[in-house]
Amino acid sequence: MMEKLTQDPPKFAVVGKVNAGKSSVLATLLEVDDDQLLRISATPGETTECQEFPVSFDKQEWIRFIDTPGFSRPIEAMKAIQELAPEGKKVELETLKKFVVKYQGSGEFEDECRLLGPMLEGSGLLYVIDPSKPLREAFIAEMEILRWTGQPRLALLNRKGESDEFLQDWKTKLGSYFNLVRTFNAHTAKYEERVRLIRSLLEIDEAHSQAIETVLEYLELEWDQRREESAEAIISFLEKALTHRATVPITERDMSVESRKERKLKQLSEEYSAKIVKMEEKAHSKIMKLYRHHLVSVEQNSSNYDSLDLFAEETWEKWGLNRAQLAMAGGATGAAGGLLVDIGTGGFTHGWGTLLGAVSGAAAAFFKGGELPDFGMSIGGGLKMETGDGTSLSVGPPKNDNFAWILLDSCLNFYSQILNRAHAKRDQVTIQHDGNSITRTLKSSERKPLAKWFDSCAKGKPDRGMEPEVFAALNQIMAGLGKEQ
Ligand SMILES: Nc1nc2c(ncn2[C@@H]2O[C@H](COP(=O)(O)OP(=O)(O)OP(=O)(O)O)[C@@H](O)[C@H]2O)c(=O)[nH]1
Ligand SMILES: [Mg+2]
Known part of the structure; x- marks a missing residue:
């Protein structure tokens, strides 16, 4: 039995463009192969609501991951957010809250409002991208919005295609928006890669090191x-x-x-x-x-x-x-x-x-x-x-x-x-x-x-x-x- 947590378990939302492989990353990381529990599909926009995945060992929750709907109109959302920033000031968490209050339930920016929810409540984030795709303007808008949350953030390269052509572009760009960039391939990652991903959370969220380290210990025990x-x-x-x-x-x-x-x-x-x-x-x-x-x-x-x-x-x-x-x-x-x-x-x-x-x-x-x-x-x-x-x-x-x-x-x-x-x-x-x-x-x-x-x-x-x-x-x-x- 590990020591009890002295704080709330840390939360991490998995975010990114529709169809980037967010649900797939979580499925492999948390070993969920059931579509009823975690839906994966080639049809973009499969995940429409946030879905929480508490990770518990010995009847105690140590960490929680949240699957989110993908960004569907990031460029427009970025502009709408900027319009809500106070005159001459930078966008900050408060501005994002205003954005969500304004558009929630309006039929506009539904996915963006939902996916921002967890971060507004303090969760960190894992941004999933497919580096075999060219880095377009829409992605820059996504990164900008995520940076505005100010939350601990890790970029995950989930390579679905073969091409390496855009990899360097991505790495350079991601470096300026995220605390850390890591590779995690949802279709091939094994135990060691999963452990590495959890361990890298320590680097972006030192405040929750007790919970993250405990999860790592349990994982190893369970694996043996x-x-x-x-x-x-x-x-x-x-x-x-x-x-x-x-x-x-x-x-x-x-x-x-x-x-x-x-x-x-x-x-x-x-x-x-x-x-x-x-x-x-x-x-x-x-x-x-x-x-x-x-x-x-x-x-x-x-x-x-x-x-x-x-x-x-x-x-x-x-x-x-x-x-x-x-x-x-x-x-x-x-x-x-x-x-x-x-x-x-x-x-x-x-x-x-x-x-x-x-x-x-x-x-x-x-x-x-x-x-x-x-x-x-x-x-x-x-x-x-x-x-x-x-x-x-x-x-x-x-x-x-x-x-x-x-x-x-x-x-x-x-x-x-x-x-x-x-x-x-x-x-x-x-x-x-x-x-x-x-x-x-x-x-x-x-x-x-x-x-x-x-x-x-x-x-x-x-x-x-x-x-x-x-x-x-x-x-x-x-x-x-x-x-x-
Ligand atoms: N080859 C390959 N395909 C992948 C990988 N990760 C995801 N895919 C495929 O990409 C498609 C989308 O995966 P999802 O995990 O549903 O993507 P998502 O980001 O959750 O999508 P939405 O919920 O619709 O926004 C599915 O057909 C997956 O099988 C990967 O690492 N390799
Ligand atoms: Mg999904």
């Missing part, structure tokens, strides 16, 4: 906590997935009819993969929730589960570790990529040989396309001659040391894409593996504890004692993914 919870979700997924086996009872009839055998095995393999997919989706949902993303979809069925196609040979070659890395990570690396198929104990002895033949067929159908990896199969359960009806068929994790690394790769890739997604983006997306293997870029010291633990999972006995070490390693890897390159 989210990563730790994500690491836990990933570890728990890996443990379940690496030890999972799907089992179905089989009857004597299943065993004796070839087509039934095949069907049974195919069904079982599909159940197995669907379950792994579900487990991974659960981990992904948790991560999305922690990072406040709602537009990213995670609901998929295993047939269109593109982000981790365990049954495509390509997956085994491009993700996870390569053969040399696997060999170094320890563990006897085989080429096997198939599911481990076991035949449980049964009350009959005949037919299991032909069943193995059927297994190959079904597995072949599973490894769609390309050549079949050389998959290993083992018969578990001892095929003991037992009586009773305890005959079952089960499939378990692929007998390949790379399996764990592929699952980890998939989680880390997802995690890194979530970290990199700005909340101002409003497109609905399904995150897919972007093809970059993260596990292959890890240092061998980072891989070591994971490899050991994976090994224990593969043996069906996850080593609980190793969990703190595994957690620390993963947490560190994940922290690296969030850093700016």
Whole structure:
């Protein structure tokens, strides 16, 4: 619990021309990806009222941001304000108040009256501009009006276009109207850029340093906590997935009819993969929730589960570790990529040989396309001659040391894409593996504890004692993914 605020929380209005990206800047800064809460649109004039966003931690408000409608007629408004200044005197806050009183509700300068409201009550301001646009007279009028407020003010360059042509013009001009000029790209800003923006408020508003510094402390605490919870979700997924086996009872009839055998095995393999997919989706949902993303979809069925196609040979070659890395990570690396198929104990002895033949067929159908990896199969359960009806068929994790690394790769890739997604983006997306293997870029010291633990999972006995070490390693890897390159 941080110390209580000894003053009112500081307020900052986000202002600028219509469509400059004001709402987008706030959406990314405050992690709001919901159009119901904060509307973003290509149609200019989307925000028509001021909207307040209190930032609270531990049930206390520390700072407040205000989204405002954009300037729509700045040149005319500037002239109307100047006309209200006392003879021979400069425009000051009082003049702006007169302007608002005069035009409020008149139908004229509605946007300007509304956007000036917060500043008349003492809020600081963040002026959002798109420096890929030429600096026109209308912008000078906006800057002039904002300077007249006399409030702490920061100019934010939110580059929407590609052009650098006008950047220098903007920088020079902004320098004379604002206390500070900073870059903040609403569509690409990540955590560190968001923190930098909040920290720069300290420079324009020293009077509120306690509140701003407290927000920075909370942000960091929260950021670490989210990563730790994500690491836990990933570890728990890996443990379940690496030890999972799907089992179905089989009857004597299943065993004796070839087509039934095949069907049974195919069904079982599909159940197995669907379950792994579900487990991974659960981990992904948790991560999305922690990072406040709602537009990213995670609901998929295993047939269109593109982000981790365990049954495509390509997956085994491009993700996870390569053969040399696997060999170094320890563990006897085989080429096997198939599911481990076991035949449980049964009350009959005949037919299991032909069943193995059927297994190959079904597995072949599973490894769609390309050549079949050389998959290993083992018969578990001892095929003991037992009586009773305890005959079952089960499939378990692929007998390949790379399996764990592929699952980890998939989680880390997802995690890194979530970290990199700005909340101002409003497109609905399904995150897919972007093809970059993260596990292959890890240092061998980072891989070591994971490899050991994976090994224990593969043996069906996850080593609980190793969990703190595994957690620390993963947490560190994940922290690296969030850093700016
Ligand atoms: N490429 C890109 N587009 C952006 C960026 N920021 C905003 N936009 C787009 O610009 C348009 C306007 O964004 P808004 O955030 O609604 O702008 P605004 O200033 O709040 O607009 P009004 O409320 O209408 O005054 C939307 O289509 C955004 O997606 C950016 O950093 N990059
Ligand atoms: Mg807006």
